[in-house]
Amino acid sequence: MSVSLVLPYRELHKKYNVKGSYYTAYPPSGLWQEKYTGQDYLSALRSVLIETADRPLQLYLHFPYCTAQCYYCQCFQLVSNNKEKLNQMVDALLTEINLLKIFFYQHGIAPHFREVHLGGGSPSCLDEEAFNRLIGGLNDLVQIETLDEFAIEIDPRTVNKDKLKFYNTCGINRISFGIQELDTRVQKAINRVQSMELVEELLEMRSLFKGVNFDLLYGLPLQTRETLSATLQRVSTLSPDRIAFSVLGYRPDVFKHNQMIHESDLPEFIERTMMWEESQKFFVANGYERIGMDHFAKPDDELAIAKHQKKLFRNSMGYSVGRFHDTLSVGPSGMTRLAHYYFQNTYSIQEYVSSVKVGNFPVFRGYILNNDDLLRRHVMNELMTYYVLDMAEVGKDFGIRFKEYFKDELQRLDVFVEEGIVELTEDRLQVTALGNYFLRNICMVFDNLELGYKHNIESGLK
Numbered sequence: 001m002s003v004s005l006v007l008p009y010r011e012l013h014k015k016y017n018v019k020g021s022y023y024t025a026y027p028p029s030g031l032w033q034e035k036y037t038g039q040d041y042l043s044a045l046r047s048v049l050i051e052t053a054d055r056p057l058q059l060y061l062h063f064p065y066c067t068a069q070c071y072y073c074q075c076f077q078l079v080s081n082n083k084e085k086l087n088q089m090v091d092a093l094l095t096e097i098n099l100l101k102i103f104f105y106q107h108g109i110a111p112h113f114r115e116v117h118l119g120g121g122s123p124s125c126l127d128e129e130a131f132n133r134l135i136g137g138l139n140d141l142v143q144i145e146t147l148d149e150f151a152i153e154i155d156p157r158t159v160n161k162d163k164l165k166f167y168n169t170c171g172i173n174r175i176s177f178g179i180q181e182l183d184t185r186v187q188k189a190i191n192r193v194q195s196m197e198l199v200e201e202l203l204e205m206r207s208l209f210k211g212v213n214f215d216l217l218y219g220l221p222l223q224t225r226e227t228l229s230a231t232l233q234r235v236s237t238l239s240p241d242r243i244a245f246s247v248l249g250y251r252p253d254v255f256k257h258n259q260m261i262h263e264s265d266l267p268e269f270i271e272r273t274m275m276w277e278e279s280q281k282f283f284v285a286n287g288y289e290r291i292g293m294d295h296f297a298k299p300d301d302e303l304a305i306a307k308h309q310k311k312l313f314r315n316s317m318g319y320s321v322g323r324f325h326d327t328l329s330v331g332p333s334g335m336t337r338l339a340h341y342y343f344q345n346t347y348s349i350q351e352y353v354s355s356v357k358v359g360n361f362p363v364f365r366g367y368i369l370n371n372d373d374l375l376r377r378h379v380m381n382e383l384m385t386y387y388v389l390d391m392a393e394v395g396k397d398f399g400i401r402f403k404e405y406f407k408d409e410l411q412r413l414d415v416f417v418e419e420g421i422v423e424l425t426e427d428r429l430q431v432t433a434l435g436n437y438f439l440r441n442i443c444m445v446f447d448n449l450e451l452g453y454k455h456n457i458e459s460g461l462k
Contacts, residue, residue: 012419013273016441022293023384023443024316025342026377027367029335030454032342038361042103044341048326050107056324058115059142060317061134062331063123064349065089067158070192071260072180072217074249076333076347076457077121083130088353090130094137095356096330101141113142114323118152118172120331125158128166135170144171148323149210151176156194161205168208176213177202177240181220182231189221189265196234203238211301214240218275219248221265228275229282236286242303243288243296244318245279247272254455273437292319292385293439312385319385332362333457340369347457372448375400380443387431387439412445 021028049055062076065086069079080086104111116138126134135144144150151174152167167175177199180192187193206212214235218228235243250266252258267275280290288296289304295318297303302321306312311322316335329336329345332352336343343366346352355362369377375398382389395402403410413429416422421435422442431442 010270013437014269016438017269018441020440020444021447022440023380023447024314025335025337026373026380026447027342027369027449027451028454029316029342029344029456031449031451032344032365032367034365036343036363036366038355038363040366041336041341041343041361041363044338044343045103046107048339048341049104049109049111053109054112055326056112056114058117058320058324058327059113059138060117060119060327060329060331060334061093061123061138062329062334062345063089063093063118063120063126064332065125066120066122066155067125068191069257070180070190071257072190072192072220072248073257074251074255074455074457075121078349083127086126087130089349090126090134092353092356093134093331096362097137097141099356099359099361100328100330104141111141114147115149115151115320116142116144116147117149117317119317120153122155122158123152124154124163128163131166131170147171147173149174151213153178156198156202159202161202164202164205164208168205173209174211174213175209176215179214179235180217181223181228182234183223183227186220186223186227189261191260199238211241213242213244214238215244215246217246217248218279219250219267219272221261223267223275225271225275225278228279232279232282236282241298241301242291243283245276245283245294245296247276247294251455254457276437295319307386310386314381314385335456340374342367342369344456371398374398375405376446376448379446383429383431383442384439387436389429390427391429392427406446409445409448413442416442416445 064077065080066077067079067081138144150172152172153176156177164175179199180190181187182196184193203212216231216235248266250258250261250263252261283296284290287298289299289307291297291303291307292312292314295303303312303319306321313320313322313325315327315337326338327336328338332345332349333347334345343363345362346355346364351364352362378398379389379394382394391402410424413422413424416435416438417424420432421438423430423432431439435442
């Protein structure tokens with residue numbers, strides 16, 4: 001894109017380049033209250049699932065260990081190659097899984113799990129023996145053979161083709177590769193060196209799975225529009241079914257390993273903006289549909305189909321096809337969403353292990369949403385998923401007069417209308433093509449908590 005097209009947006013992008021939430025949860029997880037415990041979680045399970053035992057669920061398992069430290073990472077993870085330590089974590093995860101199993105058994109509930117997602121960390125760093133133990137425990141809680149989706153996040157450096165075959169025998173049907181960038185200089189700058197040839201070899205096994213996802217990052221140290229373009233060209237030949245394309249988060253004040261990235265090596269703001277602009281056009285030109293804020297999928301992928309069927313759903317792991325809205329999480333830092341409840345497990349490995357050993361769910365914070373919170377959460381989800389809000393429909397669904405209820409918010413949107421970011425008609429709030437850059441800022445208008453912003457790890461680690 002020529003400079004003449006960049007200049008009109010320069011000040012607009014700078015104006016709205018503010019710290020804030022991506023609203024994968026509302027209220028954002030960093031603001032959940034540290035007065036909730038495992039007993040509150042147990043009470044919520046009873047309150048919701050005894051009444052609606054057939055409620056569709058996702059199970060998320062967070063395995064916190066990786067074999068190496070990627071300097072860009074902002075997930076909760078620890079580095080270890082100690083087999084004993086990894087096995088001890090598997091033991092603790094199995095203990096928490098058993099706590100859920102006991103709850104369902106005691107209340108005569110057959111949980112309706114539709115999906116399981118294994119994340120972290122790098123669950124792929126487990127050897128087959130440890131992984132088999134984990135799958136055995138999961139199978140006591142979840143009927144794996146009936147799942148619509150069983151997915152795992154994979155560090156390509158920790159697997160080979162035989163291990164992918166093994167995952168297939170365990171029932172896993174979707175794999176997600178952490179790619180980030182294929183330029184060698186950039187890979188060295190983020191301590192994530194993995195060759196194109198490695199990924200190509202692993203993809204020889206793709207027929208064993210119903211889908212392959214790639215995670216890519218832009219705004220990385222030493223990355224330029226040219227290196228990113230070359231990476232995308234190479235990625236297009238690998239043809240993943242879905243792509244999550246995220247901007248680098250840089251918080252050296254919170255993540256000490258982020259300090260290994262020199263701020264002077266990061267692309268400047270307008271360069272990052274152009275990386276996004278050119279990349280999203282590349283994805284669309286190469287047969288992908290944009291999904292929500294930062295995902296792309298092939299037209300025949302379930303995610304793109306769900307978009308057209310208006311079934312998309314967004315949570316802390318991105319976008320899903322809408323088979324569930326509630327997630328029960330196990331593992332350190334795991335975040336649960338259940339109806340109008342949120343809960344999060346402790347980040348402390350020691351506290352996590354000691355809690356589950358004595359039969360307590362390791363919750364350290366949570367939040368109970370009121371009707372206003374639920375309404376605002378819905379509004380944000382619609383905007384970040386479909387870029388449009390049917391105000392009349394929302395009013396009908398929630399029993400409100402939308403324009404009266406959100407009178408102040410609509411007034412604050414006037415400046416967005418003037419700037420061409422949104423269009424307001426009698427019953428619709430439409431995000432424009434330009435406004436797609438500012439979805440977070442639009443959602444901030446509907447955030448009335450006035451609690452500021454904290455990264456979930458920033459407010460969780462002691």
